[in-house]
Amino acid sequence: MKIGIAAPVPLHLLDVDFKGNLLPDTYNRVPITALLINALLQRGYEIVVYTTSCKIMEPVIIETDRVTVCVAPYKPHPGRDFFRSIRQDLIQLMKKYPADLINAHWSYEYAWAALGTNLPVVVTVRDHALTILKYHPIPFRVVRWLMNGIVLSKAKELTTNSHYLFKLLSKTEQKKTTIIQNFYPKLIENYFISYEKKLDYMVSVNNGFGKRKNIENGLLAFQQIRKKYPSLTYYLLGHNMDAEGLAYQYAKKHNLTQGVVFMGPKSYTETMEMIASAKLLLHTSREESFGNTLLEAMVLGTPVVAGSKSGNVPFLLGHGKYGVLCDVDSVNEIQKAAEKILSNSTFANQLTGEANRYATASFSEDSIVEAYITMYKKVLKLKSYDAVY
Structure with a gap:
């Protein structure tokens, strides 16, 4: 199984030998997505990373034996067009370097882009857009809140990282949501x-x-x-x-x-x-x-x-x-x-x-990562629940 992870990913945290390839600077404030990728790699899965960088002008592709990293340019002032150009670049990368399934993290541009492909998608909701808007009532957060609404309505499979977030979803959204909490690395x-x-x-x-x-x-x-x-x-x-x-x-x-x-x-x-x-x-x-x-x-x-x-x-x-x-x-x-x-x-x-x-x-790595793998295989309707090596 080849798993796509579409998210802000601090590439420098990946346990991958990039053989001297220069990694673009990417969003590095949240390590959880890199930790998930590392855990999946340790369990034998192939990974395609779809992420963005504000330091590049054109898409960057780095391929290794089991990891393909696709980095799209993060354009200035993306909220003005609802991240349209960024989403288009991500969609092109997802179609050119497809995975069997894409797990998009956060319910914004990465998830919206993934839902614009014909690939199976799991959206992991990691924050509550309306709550953040209330704390930060600025136009950018209004755009994010609207994007979140579009993503949650389009997505067929959702996960949330806490019972707290699950309770904030609508009844309709809860019916298609599985709670998979965060984990810590061993x-x-x-x-x-x-x-x-x-x-x-x-x-x-x-x-x-x-x-x-x-x-x-x-x-x-x-x-x-x-x-x-x-x-x-x-x-x-x-x-x-x-x-x-x-x-x-x-x-x-x-x-x-x-x-x-x-x-x-x-x-x-x-x-x-x-x-x-x-x-x-x-x-x-x-x-x-x-x-x-x-x-x-x-x-x-x-x-x-x-x-x-x-x-x-x-x-x-x-x-x-x-x-x-x-x-x-x-x-x-x-x-x-x-x-x-x-x-x-x-x-x-x-x-x-x-x-x-x-x-x-x-919250061990083993139990939480296994829950993700079970979800992926459920979406793909795989009969075997053994890891694919």
Whole structure:
């Protein structure tokens, strides 16, 4: 079976020998699609990657023994024509380099393009367009919301990555939807660190600075936490978290930089190492469709503080059994939740132990990837459920 993955894919994370071929820069903020491709490759499947890059003017094709990478140009201001030119380029690539089935991730241009072919398509819904529009009421998000509606109406097979997202779908959409949650890659289990060996810092990992991510309250809470724990450092990782980014600009303007290190984007390995060594992961986001960073912290042995009403977060954290939940709109509540962990190592150890056992039992690569493969074969109506090598 040859599987197509149409999505933003950080190509540098693929476990593939490209034999010196130069990879175009692609969207690199979300590793989950690359992790899925790697897992499918490890199980013997051929893969065709359909993705985009804003650094190229013409399509780029890179072929290896078991992977074909098709990269379309990402044109400026794509929302003005509903991503029409990008979708057309993707459709041409999908037809010229076809797969037996395409799994398109997110319900926007990649999925719309895949649905424009005659190939079997599974659309994986990874966010809720209307919720994001409410947090970011700008024309671009209106376009995305409209595209999402078109995709969900056209798609015959859907998956969502959480029960939270499933409940936000219409009854009609739910009837054609399978819940396949996110997974963590096996390799990060090797980074597990017990609480006694943690270093004296807390960490947040976010891509973007805005109302939904709510970094401001994390910065405000940390300054209160420092009064009791003056040696504690706060590391901010991710897009817009660098030394000149929006988070720093806000912190500088409001005199919130003391004890804060603005690290910006880091590699996946560096990010896992930073989370593993932290005394706690603070996640102040007001909404998450799943919460990959939280899952990774659970596997790595790092206690989590996150929002009690933040989308899928309370479900992922067992409604407080696997992390400390709080009102992330309250700086004082964030402070109290963090200090509950920092002041009690016995509690922190118990929390991380239960979180690790739950995460490794429920979100392993083997079980989740097998669910994807089962879905692909169901769509293709294959009789054999053995991997094709």
